[in-house]
Amino acid sequence: MIELGVNIDHVATLRQARRTWEPDPVWAAVEAHLGGADGITVHLREDRRHINDDDVRKLRDLTQVKLNLEMAATDEMVGIAATLKPEMAMFVPEGRQEVTTEGGLDIVSQEAALRASVGRLSDVGISVSVFIDADPAQVDAAARIGARVCEIHTGPYAAAFHRAGRDAESPAVIAEINKIRRAGEMIRAAGMRFNAGHALNYYNVQPVARLAGIRELHIGHAIVSRAVFSGLREAVREMKRLMREAARQGESGGA
Numbered sequence: 001m002i003e004l005g006v007n008i009d010h011v012a013t014l015r016q017a018r019r020t021w022e023p024d025p026v027w028a029a030v031e032a033h034l035g036g037a038d039g040i041t042v043h044l045r046e047d048r049r050h051i052n053d054d055d056v057r058k059l060r061d062l063t064q065v066k067l068n069l070e071m072a073a074t075d076e077m078v079g080i081a082a083t084l085k086p087e088m089a090m091f092v093p094e095g096r097q098e099v100t101t102e103g104g105l106d107i108v109s110q111e112a113a114l115r116a117s118v119g120r121l122s123d124v125g126i127s128v129s130v131f132i133d134a135d136p137a138q139v140d141a142a143a144r145i146g147a148r149v150c151e152i153h154t155g156p157y158a159a160a161f162h163r164a165g166r167d168a169e170s171p172a173v174i175a176e177i178n179k180i181r182r183a184g185e186m187i188r189a190a191g192m193r194f195n196a197g198h199a200l201n202y203y204n205v206q207p208v209a210r211l212a213g214i215r216e217l218h219i220g221h222a223i224v225s226r227a228v229f230s231g232l233r234e235a236v237r238e239m240k241r242l243m244r245e246a247a248r249q250g251e252s253g254g255a
Protein backbone atom coordinates (compact mmCIF):
# COMPACT_ATOMS: atom_id res chain seq x y z
CA MET A 1 0.00 0.00 0.00
CA ILE A 2 1.18 3.50 -0.78
CA GLU A 3 2.82 5.34 2.12
CA LEU A 4 2.85 8.99 3.18
CA GLY A 5 5.90 10.71 4.60
CA VAL A 6 4.87 14.04 6.12
CA ASN A 7 7.40 16.83 5.75
CA ILE A 8 7.26 19.03 8.85
CA ASP A 9 9.86 21.64 7.85
CA HIS A 10 7.27 24.38 7.84
CA VAL A 11 6.30 23.82 11.43
CA ALA A 12 9.88 24.88 12.15
CA THR A 13 9.57 27.73 9.63
CA LEU A 14 6.77 29.16 11.76
CA ARG A 15 8.82 28.75 14.94
CA GLN A 16 11.79 30.49 13.33
CA ALA A 17 9.60 33.44 12.28
CA ARG A 18 9.77 34.40 15.98
CA ARG A 19 13.02 32.54 16.80
CA THR A 20 11.21 30.95 19.69
CA TRP A 21 10.39 27.41 20.84
CA GLU A 22 6.91 26.87 19.41
CA PRO A 23 5.42 25.23 17.44
CA ASP A 24 7.60 22.21 18.16
CA PRO A 25 8.36 19.85 15.23
CA VAL A 26 8.35 16.90 17.63
CA TRP A 27 4.73 17.63 18.53
CA ALA A 28 4.04 17.83 14.79
CA ALA A 29 5.61 14.42 14.26
CA VAL A 30 3.37 12.91 16.94
CA GLU A 31 0.24 14.52 15.46
CA ALA A 32 1.21 13.38 11.96
CA HIS A 33 1.73 9.86 13.27
CA LEU A 34 -1.70 9.88 14.92
CA GLY A 35 -3.21 11.10 11.64
CA GLY A 36 -1.77 8.08 9.82
CA ALA A 37 1.63 9.23 8.55
CA ASP A 38 3.92 6.34 7.69
CA GLY A 39 7.00 8.49 8.03
CA ILE A 40 8.33 11.91 8.95
CA THR A 41 10.53 13.91 6.61
CA VAL A 42 12.71 16.87 7.51
CA HIS A 43 15.21 18.78 5.42
CA LEU A 44 18.21 19.86 7.49
CA ARG A 45 19.38 22.74 5.33
CA GLU A 46 22.94 23.93 5.51
CA ASP A 47 21.68 27.38 6.56
CA ARG A 48 19.36 25.83 9.23
CA ARG A 49 16.59 28.16 8.11
CA HIS A 50 13.90 25.95 9.63
CA ILE A 51 14.82 22.51 11.00
CA ASN A 52 17.96 22.52 13.17
CA ASP A 53 20.31 19.86 14.50
CA ASP A 54 18.53 19.66 17.83
CA ASP A 55 15.19 19.00 16.10
CA VAL A 56 16.68 16.12 14.13
CA ARG A 57 18.24 14.60 17.26
CA LYS A 58 14.94 14.79 19.14
CA LEU A 59 12.98 13.43 16.19
CA ARG A 60 15.44 10.55 15.89
CA ASP A 61 14.87 9.68 19.53
CA LEU A 62 11.12 10.19 19.71
CA THR A 63 9.58 9.53 16.31
CA GLN A 64 7.94 6.14 16.15
CA VAL A 65 7.50 6.05 12.39
CA LYS A 66 10.29 6.08 9.79
CA LEU A 67 12.47 9.17 9.68
CA ASN A 68 13.64 10.48 6.30
CA LEU A 69 16.42 13.08 6.49
CA GLU A 70 16.76 15.30 3.42
CA MET A 71 20.11 16.98 3.00
CA ALA A 72 22.81 18.24 0.69
CA ALA A 73 25.53 15.69 -0.07
CA THR A 74 28.20 17.47 1.96
CA ASP A 75 30.70 15.95 4.38
CA GLU A 76 29.01 17.71 7.30
CA MET A 77 25.55 16.38 6.44
CA VAL A 78 26.76 12.87 5.68
CA GLY A 79 28.48 12.89 9.09
CA ILE A 80 25.28 13.99 10.85
CA ALA A 81 23.22 11.33 9.09
CA ALA A 82 25.77 8.60 9.78
CA THR A 83 25.64 9.47 13.49
CA LEU A 84 21.86 9.81 13.82
CA LYS A 85 20.98 6.93 11.51
CA PRO A 86 17.56 7.89 10.13
CA GLU A 87 15.86 5.01 8.33
CA MET A 88 16.29 6.91 5.08
CA ALA A 89 18.51 9.80 3.96
CA MET A 90 17.80 11.67 0.76
CA PHE A 91 20.35 13.72 -1.15
CA VAL A 92 18.88 16.90 -2.60
CA PRO A 93 20.48 19.86 -4.37
CA GLU A 94 20.57 23.04 -2.31
CA GLY A 95 20.81 26.69 -3.30
CA ARG A 96 21.30 29.41 -0.71
CA GLN A 97 18.91 31.84 -2.38
CA GLU A 98 16.17 29.35 -3.24
CA VAL A 99 12.82 29.54 -1.49
CA THR A 100 12.47 25.78 -1.81
CA THR A 101 14.24 23.01 -3.73
CA GLU A 102 14.23 24.09 -7.35
CA GLY A 103 15.23 20.96 -9.25
CA GLY A 104 16.46 17.41 -9.00
CA LEU A 105 19.98 16.38 -8.11
CA ASP A 106 22.36 16.21 -11.08
CA ILE A 107 23.94 12.85 -10.32
CA VAL A 108 25.53 12.51 -13.75
CA SER A 109 27.91 15.44 -13.20
CA GLN A 110 29.10 14.32 -9.73
CA GLU A 111 28.87 10.57 -9.84
CA ALA A 112 32.11 9.68 -8.07
CA ALA A 113 31.53 12.00 -5.11
CA LEU A 114 27.92 10.88 -4.72
CA ARG A 115 28.87 7.21 -4.94
CA ALA A 116 31.22 7.73 -2.00
CA SER A 117 28.53 9.51 0.05
CA VAL A 118 25.95 6.82 -0.73
CA GLY A 119 28.51 4.22 0.32
CA ARG A 120 29.21 5.93 3.67
CA LEU A 121 25.52 5.93 4.58
CA SER A 122 24.70 2.51 3.17
CA ASP A 123 27.57 1.05 5.21
CA VAL A 124 25.84 2.12 8.44
CA GLY A 125 22.49 0.69 7.37
CA ILE A 126 20.75 3.81 6.05
CA SER A 127 18.59 3.43 2.96
CA VAL A 128 19.82 6.15 0.59
CA SER A 129 17.40 8.02 -1.62
CA VAL A 130 18.11 10.60 -4.31
CA PHE A 131 15.79 13.42 -5.33
CA ILE A 132 15.90 13.53 -9.12
CA ASP A 133 14.01 14.89 -12.08
CA ALA A 134 12.04 12.40 -14.19
CA ASP A 135 15.05 12.04 -16.46
CA PRO A 136 16.21 8.59 -17.67
CA ALA A 137 19.89 9.60 -17.51
CA GLN A 138 19.53 10.49 -13.82
CA VAL A 139 17.70 7.25 -13.04
CA ASP A 140 20.51 5.25 -14.66
CA ALA A 141 23.08 7.25 -12.71
CA ALA A 142 21.17 6.71 -9.44
CA ALA A 143 21.38 2.95 -9.99
CA ARG A 144 25.11 3.20 -10.77
CA ILE A 145 25.93 5.04 -7.52
CA GLY A 146 24.05 2.45 -5.44
CA ALA A 147 20.96 4.45 -4.40
CA ARG A 148 18.22 2.21 -3.04
CA VAL A 149 15.45 4.75 -3.60
CA CYS A 150 14.64 7.47 -6.15
CA GLU A 151 12.23 10.25 -5.27
CA ILE A 152 10.98 11.80 -8.49
CA HIS A 153 10.62 15.58 -8.33
CA THR A 154 6.93 16.30 -8.92
CA GLY A 155 7.36 20.10 -9.03
CA PRO A 156 7.07 20.37 -12.84
CA TYR A 157 3.94 18.19 -12.78
CA ALA A 158 2.42 20.31 -9.98
CA ALA A 159 3.18 23.52 -11.87
CA ALA A 160 1.57 22.15 -15.05
CA PHE A 161 -1.48 21.04 -13.03
CA HIS A 162 -1.83 24.51 -11.54
CA ARG A 163 -1.36 26.27 -14.92
CA ALA A 164 -4.00 23.98 -16.45
CA GLY A 165 -6.57 25.11 -13.89
CA ARG A 166 -6.37 21.72 -12.11
CA ASP A 167 -7.39 19.87 -15.27
CA ALA A 168 -5.77 16.46 -14.88
CA GLU A 169 -6.67 15.62 -18.48
CA SER A 170 -4.91 18.60 -20.05
CA PRO A 171 -2.12 17.61 -22.48
CA ALA A 172 0.56 19.40 -20.43
CA VAL A 173 -0.42 17.54 -17.27
CA ILE A 174 -0.60 14.21 -19.07
CA ALA A 175 2.86 14.83 -20.55
CA GLU A 176 4.31 15.44 -17.07
CA ILE A 177 2.63 12.43 -15.51
CA ASN A 178 3.89 10.26 -18.37
CA LYS A 179 7.46 11.40 -17.65
CA ILE A 180 7.04 10.38 -14.01
CA ARG A 181 5.49 7.06 -15.04
CA ARG A 182 8.39 6.26 -17.39
CA ALA A 183 10.95 7.20 -14.75
CA GLY A 184 9.08 4.98 -12.28
CA GLU A 185 9.22 2.04 -14.67
CA MET A 186 12.99 2.46 -15.01
CA ILE A 187 13.47 2.82 -11.26
CA ARG A 188 11.56 -0.37 -10.59
CA ALA A 189 13.30 -2.24 -13.39
CA ALA A 190 16.62 -1.30 -11.75
CA GLY A 191 15.39 -2.72 -8.42
CA MET A 192 15.06 0.63 -6.65
CA ARG A 193 12.11 1.98 -4.68
CA PHE A 194 9.93 4.45 -6.58
CA ASN A 195 8.95 7.47 -4.47
CA ALA A 196 7.80 10.95 -5.46
CA GLY A 197 7.34 14.35 -3.91
CA HIS A 198 7.43 18.11 -4.00
CA ALA A 199 4.51 20.51 -4.34
CA LEU A 200 1.92 17.74 -4.14
CA ASN A 201 -1.37 18.88 -2.63
CA TYR A 202 -4.98 17.82 -2.05
CA TYR A 203 -5.89 18.57 -5.70
CA ASN A 204 -2.97 17.10 -7.62
CA VAL A 205 -2.00 14.08 -5.50
CA GLN A 206 -4.29 11.43 -6.97
CA PRO A 207 -2.84 11.05 -10.50
CA VAL A 208 0.59 10.48 -8.90
CA ALA A 209 -0.78 8.11 -6.25
CA ARG A 210 -2.38 6.06 -9.05
CA LEU A 211 0.91 5.31 -10.79
CA ALA A 212 1.94 1.66 -10.96
CA GLY A 213 4.52 0.70 -8.38
CA ILE A 214 4.66 4.01 -6.54
CA ARG A 215 5.64 3.31 -2.94
CA GLU A 216 5.73 6.55 -1.02
CA LEU A 217 4.87 10.24 -1.38
CA HIS A 218 6.55 12.99 0.63
CA ILE A 219 4.27 15.95 1.20
CA GLY A 220 4.82 18.96 3.43
CA HIS A 221 3.76 22.42 2.45
CA ALA A 222 0.16 21.56 1.53
CA ILE A 223 -0.41 19.47 4.66
CA VAL A 224 1.02 22.06 7.03
CA SER A 225 -1.01 24.77 5.26
CA ARG A 226 -4.23 22.77 5.64
CA ALA A 227 -3.33 22.06 9.26
CA VAL A 228 -3.52 25.76 10.12
CA PHE A 229 -7.27 25.45 9.64
CA SER A 230 -8.06 21.80 10.34
CA GLY A 231 -5.32 20.67 12.69
CA LEU A 232 -2.42 18.50 11.59
CA ARG A 233 -3.94 15.15 12.48
CA GLU A 234 -6.99 15.81 10.30
CA ALA A 235 -4.87 17.26 7.47
CA VAL A 236 -2.77 14.10 7.36
CA ARG A 237 -5.81 11.86 7.61
CA GLU A 238 -7.44 13.54 4.60
CA MET A 239 -4.27 13.29 2.50
CA LYS A 240 -3.96 9.60 3.33
CA ARG A 241 -7.60 9.07 2.41
CA LEU A 242 -7.04 10.64 -1.03
CA MET A 243 -3.89 8.61 -1.58
CA ARG A 244 -5.52 5.32 -0.60
CA GLU A 245 -8.55 6.00 -2.77
CA ALA A 246 -6.29 6.74 -5.75
CA ALA A 247 -4.11 3.70 -5.11
CA ARG A 248 -7.21 1.48 -5.07
CA GLN A 249 -8.31 2.83 -8.45
CA GLY A 250 -4.73 2.84 -9.66
CA GLU A 251 -2.59 1.15 -12.21
CA SER A 252 -1.54 -1.64 -9.86
CA GLY A 253 -4.83 -1.90 -8.01
CA GLY A 254 -3.40 -0.52 -4.78
CA ALA A 255 -0.72 -3.23 -4.47
Ligand SMILES: CC(=O)[C@@H](O)[C@H](O)COP(=O)(O)O
Nearest residue numbers: 009043070092100101131198
Ligand atom coordinates in the same frame (compact mmCIF):
# COMPACT_ATOMS: atom_id res chain seq x y z
C1 LIG B 1 13.41 17.93 -1.67
C2 LIG B 1 12.08 18.51 -1.66
O1 LIG B 1 11.35 18.26 -2.53
C3 LIG B 1 11.52 19.39 -0.63
O2 LIG B 1 10.97 18.67 0.35
C4 LIG B 1 12.44 20.33 0.01
O3 LIG B 1 13.61 19.70 0.38
C5 LIG B 1 11.80 20.93 1.20
O4 LIG B 1 12.63 21.93 1.62
P1 LIG B 1 11.93 23.24 2.14
O5 LIG B 1 11.00 22.76 3.21
O6 LIG B 1 13.04 24.08 2.64
O7 LIG B 1 11.16 23.84 0.98
Ligand SMILES: NCC(=O)COP(=O)(O)O
Nearest residue numbers: 007197198199218220221
Ligand atom coordinates in the same frame (compact mmCIF):
# COMPACT_ATOMS: atom_id res chain seq x y z
N1 LIG C 1 10.63 15.75 -0.79
C1 LIG C 1 9.40 16.44 -0.89
C2 LIG C 1 8.92 16.84 0.43
O1 LIG C 1 9.45 16.42 1.43
C3 LIG C 1 7.75 17.72 0.57
O2 LIG C 1 7.78 18.79 -0.33
P1 LIG C 1 6.61 19.90 -0.23
O3 LIG C 1 5.30 19.17 -0.16
O4 LIG C 1 6.84 20.71 1.01
O5 LIG C 1 6.76 20.67 -1.52
